[in-house]
Amino acid sequence: MNWFSTFLTSSIGRKVVMAVTGLFLISFLIVHCTINAMIFFNDGGESFNKAAHFMGTNVIIRTMEIVLFLGIILHIVQGFMLSAKNRAARPTGYAVTNPGANSKWYSRSMTLLGTLILLFLVMHISHFWTHSRLGGIGGISPLDETMIGDKEVLNLYALMISTFQSPVVLIVYILGVISLCWHLVHGFQSAFQTLGVNHKKYTPAIKGIGIVFSILICALFAAMPLSIYMGWIA
Amino acid sequence: MNVKLRIWRQRNAQEQGKFVDYAVNDANPNMSFLEMIDVLNESLVNKGEEPVAFDHDCREGICGMCSMYINGRAHGPQKLSTTCQLYMRNFSDGETITIEPFRAKGFPVIRDLVVDRSAFDRIIAAGGFISASTGQAQDANAIPISKTNADLAMDAAACIGCGACVAACKNASAMLFVSAKVSHLALLPQGDPERRKRALAMVAQMDAEGFGSCTNTYACEAECPKGISVANIARLNREYLNAAIVSEEMPK
Numbered sequence: 020m021n022w023f024s025t026f027l028t029s030s031i032g033r034k035v036v037m038a039v040t041g042l043f044l045i046s047f048l049i050v051h052c053t054i055n056a057m058i059f060f061n062d063g064g065e066s067f068n069k070a071a072h073f074m075g076t077n078v079i080i081r082t083m084e085i086v087l088f089l090g091i092i093l094h095i096v097q098g099f100m101l102s103a104k105n106r107a108a109r110p111t112g113y114a115v116t117n118p119g120a121n122s123k124w125y126s127r128s129m130t131l132l133g134t135l136i137l138l139f140l141v142m143h144i145s146h147f148w149t150h151s152r153l154g155g156i157g158g159i160s161p162l163d164e165t166m167i168g169d170k171e172v173l174n175l176y177a178l179m180i181s182t183f184q185s186p187v188v189l190i191v192y193i194l195g196v197i198s199l200c201w202h203l204v205h206g207f208q209s210a211f212q213t214l215g216v217n218h219k220k221y222t223p224a225i226k227g228i229g230i231v232f233s234i235l236i237c238a239l240f241a242a243m244p245l246s247i248y249m250g251w252i253a
Numbered sequence: 254m255n256v257k258l259r260i261w262r263q264r265n266a267q268e269q270g271k272f273v274d275y276a277v278n279d280a281n282p283n284m285s286f287l288e289m290i291d292v293l294n295e296s297l298v299n300k301g302e303e304p305v306a307f308d309h310d311c312r313e314g315i316c317g318m319c320s321m322y323i324n325g326r327a328h329g330p331q332k333l334s335t336t337c338q339l340y341m342r343n344f345s346d347g348e349t350i351t352i353e354p355f356r357a358k359g360f361p362v363i364r365d366l367v368v369d370r371s372a373f374d375r376i377i378a379a380g381g382f383i384s385a386s387t388g389q390a391q392d393a394n395a396i397p398i399s400k401t402n403a404d405l406a407m408d409a410a411a412c413i414g415c416g417a418c419v420a421a422c423k424n425a426s427a428m429l430f431v432s433a434k435v436s437h438l439a440l441l442p443q444g445d446p447e448r449r450k451r452a453l454a455m456v457a458q459m460d461a462e463g464f465g466s467c468t469n470t471y472a473c474e475a476e477c478p479k480g481i482s483v484a485n486i487a488r489l490n491r492e493y494l495n496a497a498i499v500s501e502e503m504p505k
């Protein structure tokens with residue numbers, strides 16, 4: 020094996036892949052959340068549709084979308100592989116365990132939380148991404164169009180409003196976001212630790228920022244379907 | 254005080270083991286946990302039964318031999334302590350105490366509560382040393398070392414290689430152990446010339462022994478009898494990244 024694949028398949032190398040892809044996905048969450056939060060302008064979706072139009076048509080963004088999918092896939096596949104390897108490292112388990120005495124439940128449940136997020140993601144992508152990007156292909160209904168100024172743009176906002184009328188969808192989204200929140204609370208600081216950033220001066224701040232960030236971004240995400248369902252946004 | 258014990262009995266590495274129930278009556282609360290098992294073993298020997306095999310040596314918390322998983326915790330319920338430094342007063346009268354061997358692919362059970370921890374020796378042999386030329390002993394303090402680094406190196410060197418980190422980790426990861434050994438040498442000028450090679454070789458050996466990888470649950474730090482910090486794991490990650498990506502050494 021050459022040096023790079025040896026590095027990537029070492030136990031630390033695998034973790035570095037998780038940390039780097041994880042931080043990249045966090046940066047995506049920030050963009051995603053910022054754009055979606057435009058629905059809170061309550062302007063009939065005009066600013067949101069404009070932003071969505073930009074994201075859907077800009078060459079750089081569309082290229083990054085491919086990188087994003089690769090990043091997600093790498094994070095998922097590597098996560099499951101690590102999880103299997105780690106389970107194999109203890110072939111016989113303990114009869115009595117008391118894990119709560121030495122670690123947090125969410126730090127031990129990253130695979131479970133990740134799997135829940137993955138299930139949510141499948142639903143989420145089929146709700147929105149397929150219609151906006153693959154509309155008209157293989158029986159997937161394309162989006163309606165709407166006029167902004169003299170430009171015709173896809174009306175993603177209308178799809179959002181209609182999707183979140185269902186209470187089941189609302190509950191699934193909120194559960195998905197809660198899983199994401201716990202995943203981030205551990206993942207954010209864990210990524211820094213894996214990349215070797217543990218420092219007397221900065222680590223307390225990293226941990227604090229991680230928790231605030233996770234709660235804030237997930238609260239914003241949860242507020243979107245909730246406020247549409249409740250009719251706070253027209 | 255009286256306690257009921259559920260102890261893992263296993264004749265050898267090949268045979269299946271099982272839990273066997275015992276009772277120890279009139280245990281003194283000021284006995285160490287190992288002394289309590291000595292009492293049990295004496296009664297077993299008097300009855301003509303096989304005593305429970307367990308590892309121990311110094312009985313003063315410095316050799317790291319006394320590996321036992323007690324009531325779901327490595328070395329029992331007391332923080333910052335090995336089994337030999339755990340006293341019966343930490344348990345309540347009439348309590349049932351479950352005692353298991355450390356469980357990890359890298360620590361196969363040899364007999365009863367005794368596991369083979371020689372994987373740790375092989376990791377040390379892979380790079381946990383400095384090459385020193387023989388000859389005249391150097392003047393003490395000839396090489397200046399900052400107080401901060403000396404303290405950090407000393408803290409890392411406190412690791413007794415007991416394996417509690419592996420036993421407590423849900424991934425049976427040996428990262429805390431390896432990071433303590435790598436840190437202790439990397440922080441000192443004497444360890445500097447071989448630091449890249451060392452990080453690569455020790456991590457490769459750790460992986461080859463079948464230990465899991467670190468998911469930063471920090472159970473190791475919480476269970477370490479010597480309070481080794483997970484900041485050492487971050488240092489090992491830095492050392493490894495530096496060696497594998499930046500330096501000219503080849504990862505193997």
Ligand code: FES
Binds near residue numbers: 338
């Ligand atoms: S017997 Fe030496 S540390 Fe417990």
